[in-house]
Amino acid sequence: MLTLCLVIVAGIALCLLLLAHGVVGWLSAQKCNDRRCTIPVSVLKPLKGADDDLEANLESFCRQTHGQYEILLGVADASDPALPIARKIANNHPELPIRVIVGECPSGLNPKVRLLRALIRNARHDALLISDSNVQVDEFYLSATASELEDPGVGLVSNPIIGHGDGTLGSALESLQLNSYVIYGLALANFIGKHACVVGKSMLLRRRALAQIGGLAKFADILAEDYLIGRAISRSGWRVVTCPSAIKTINKTWTLSKLWQRHLRWSQIRRNLGTGGYLLELLLLPHVWLLSAAVSAIVNGVPSQLGSSHALLSLCAGAYALACVSEIAAIARWSRQPALNAKLLLFVAVRQFGQLLLWSIAWSKCEVDWRGHKLRIGKGSRLTDPRRAPQQSRPSLARQIA
Numbered sequence: 020m021l022t023l024c025l026v027i028v029a030g031i032a033l034c035l036l037l038l039a040h041g042v043v044g045w046l047s048a049q050k051c052n053d054r055r056c057t058i059p060v061s062v063l064k065p066l067k068g069a070d071d072d073l074e075a076n077l078e079s080f081c082r083q084t085h086g087q088y089e090i091l092l093g094v095a096d097a098s099d100p101a102l103p104i105a106r107k108i109a110n111n112h113p114e115l116p117i118r119v120i121v122g123e124c125p126s127g128l129n130p131k132v133r134l135l136r137a138l139i140r141n142a143r144h145d146a147l148l149i150s151d152s153n154v155q156v157d158e159f160y161l162s163a164t165a166s167e168l169e170d171p172g173v174g175l176v177s178n179p180i181i182g183h184g185d186g187t188l189g190s191a192l193e194s195l196q197l198n199s200y201v202i203y204g205l206a207l208a209n210f211i212g213k214h215a216c217v218v219g220k221s222m223l224l225r226r227r228a229l230a231q232i233g234g235l236a237k238f239a240d241i242l243a244e245d246y247l248i249g250r251a252i253s254r255s256g257w258r259v260v261t262c263p264s265a266i267k268t269i270n271k272t273w274t275l276s277k278l279w280q281r282h283l284r285w286s287q288i289r290r291n292l293g294t295g296g297y298l299l300e301l302l303l304l305p306h307v308w309l310l311s312a313a314v315s316a317i318v319n320g321v322p323s324q325l326g327s328s329h330a331l332l333s334l335c336a337g338a339y340a341l342a343c344v345s346e347i348a349a350i351a352r353w354s355r356q357p358a359l360n361a362k363l364l365l366f367v368a369v370r371q372f373g374q375l376l377l378w379s380i381a382w383s384k385c386e387v388d389w390r391g392h393k394l395r396i397g398k399g400s401r402l403t404d405p406r407r408a409p410q411q412s413r414p415s416l417a418r419q420i421a
Contacts, residue, residue, distance in 0.1 A: 022315040023322050026331070029308035033338055036305050039203035040349040042210050046179060047353050049263035051163035058165045059087040060223070061142035063149050065134040066094050066101035070153045071184065071271040073101060077108045080150070081115055085161040089116040093138045095123045095130065101152065127239025128394060128402040131219075136235050139226075147229070149222040149245075155183070155267040163264040164223050174228035174257025175249055178221040179205065179265045181354055188362075189273035195363055196282060197268060198354045199346060200374055203303060209261050215253035219245025221266050228257050242387065243288045243400035280388055286381035288400050300378060305342050306371040309335045343368050 062080055070076070080090055092105040102121070109117040124136035135149060146168055148161070160178075167176040182197030184190045201218075208216035222245060229235065232251040238244035253259045290297045301307075313335040321328045346367055350356070386405060387396050395405045 020322070022312060022319055022331075025308060025312035025315050028302075029305055029312050029335070029338070032302045032305035032308050033342060035207070035302050036203070036342055037345055038211065039207050039303070040345050042206040043202055043349050043353050046206060046210070046263060047265075051159065051262065051264045055086065056162045056166040056169065057086055058146050058168050059144040060085065060089075060146045060148050060161060060165050061144040062088055062090045062161070063135060063138040063142065063147060064090065064092045064152060065131050065138065065149075066092060066105060066152045067099065067130070067134075069100045069104060070269070072155065072269045073152060074104050074108065076153060076155045076269060077104070079155045079157070080161075081108065081112045081117070082158045083156075083161040084158050085165060088161060089118070089143060091118050091120055091138045091141055093120040093123075093134050095121075095134055097121055124239075127236075128392075128404065129239060129241060129244060130389075130392065132235055132239050132241070132244055136239075139235065142226075145226045147224055147226055149219060149224075151220045151268070153269050154220055155269050157264075160264050160266065164221070164262045167260055167262050168223065168225065170258070170260075172258045173260055174225050174252045174255075175215075175217065175259045176223040176262050177217045177249065177259070178262050180218060180220050181265050181267050182270065183267040183354070184269055184271040184273075186271040187273055189275045189278045190270045191363060192275070192366060193270045193273050193278050193281075194354065195350065195366060195370065196278075198350045199367075199370065200303065202353060204300070207303075215249040215259035217245050217249030217259065220268055222248070224248070224252065225257075228252050228255070231255050231257075240402050241400055242284075242389070242394075242396055242402055243292060246288075246292065247399070283377055283380060283384070284387045284389060286377045287384060287387055287396055290381045291396055291398055291400050297378075301375075304371045304375055306339060306368075307375050309339050309342070 064077065064080070066073075077092065092108065094102045094105065102119070105119045109119055118141065120138055120141055122137050123130070123133040125133075127133050127136075139147060146165060148164070164176050164178060167173055179202060180197055182194030184194055205216055205218065208214040229248070229252075232248070232255055235244075237251075238247060241247055249259050289300070313332055316328050316331045316335075321331050347364065350367070385395055385397070387394055393405065394402045396402060
């Protein structure tokens with residue numbers, strides 16, 4: 020009976036994975052809206068440290084074909100190594116309205132939200148584009164994304180992500196994870212489940228929609244502010260859409276430790292956002308279920324309706340190979356890489372077991388390590404300081420132009 024149940028679950032998981040691959044293939048073939056958009060946009064770039072290719076990432080936003088936009092580059096304090104790079108970008112492009120903001124909002128445990136609140140107060144336009152520092156885009160990205168707001172019912176626009184970079188093993192595995200498990204989950208949630216699942220690498224939203232849900236102050240102590248902002252805007256009556264224009268997230272020098280910490284933190288976030296949805300993530304791991312069914316067949320035998328043990332093991336092996344080949348094809352098409360090296364092909368075959376390990380550990384771990392901040396995460400990804408010390412007063416919000 021156990022073998023039969025495992026075979027059924029493995030079949031469902033395999034079908035879901037193949038469906039996700041199909042959606043990702045369809046998404047990669049979509050063409051962006053090429054009409055010229057006139058909606059003015061404020062691009063908000065919260066910076067922290069000198070990320071991989073930071074200068075090139077920021078330069079890509081200075082080459083946009085969009086008619087009217089400004090760029091606000093923000094750092095929390097003047098000692099941040101990203102500040103000289105931000106100033107260099109501003110000096111290199113006097114033709115663009117680029118401002119460098121030094122300072123952050125003094126309240127809240129989420130450092131990104133503190134910095135974004137400072138940037139929004141300095142933004143001039145109604146359309147606000149939140150973009151992470153490790154994002155690199157093509158010249159049509161801003162116009163294509165902003166054109167989605169020409170529909171007055173749209174309150175937020177997000178973009179799918181492509182992991183880019185393989186300078187280290189950690190970087191290669193990070194790209195593999197983003198181009199497989201992460202994009203599959205987003206594809207199933209947004210395009211099949213019609214669920215507003217937003218990743219904060221790229222979020223274009225109306226200032227009015229943000230104000231309607233309480234502004235960023237409401238998310239000052241929330242780790243998954245991007246996802247919850249998307250859900251809140253959707254629940255308030257606005258449409259949340261995904262623009263086909265994909266963005267690259269650059270990760271060239273990642274260590275295995277950084278890779279592990281990020282995806283463990285993301286697993287903890289998803290667990291604290293909802294137990295039901297987190298349990299359903301197991302259905303995105305057909306490799307695990309197929310191996311479990313094969314082991315059960317060897318140990319417990321095979322029910323008569325499934326045929327012989329040899330036939331079932333052959334079926335599991337064939338299904339495993341199909342899942343691997345389909346995943347390799349989906350990754351290659353989505354990441355636009357002609358081929359994967361032998362090491363990554365091996366990791367495709369075992370990646371899901373590492374994901375299961377992360378999934379399991381997240382149940383018992385309640386602290387996150389985020390850019391040097393050790394915080395406790397609770398229900399709804401709410402953050403608390405485990406030291407229970409009163410929050411130190413921070414410098415007043417700076418409105419200076421560096």
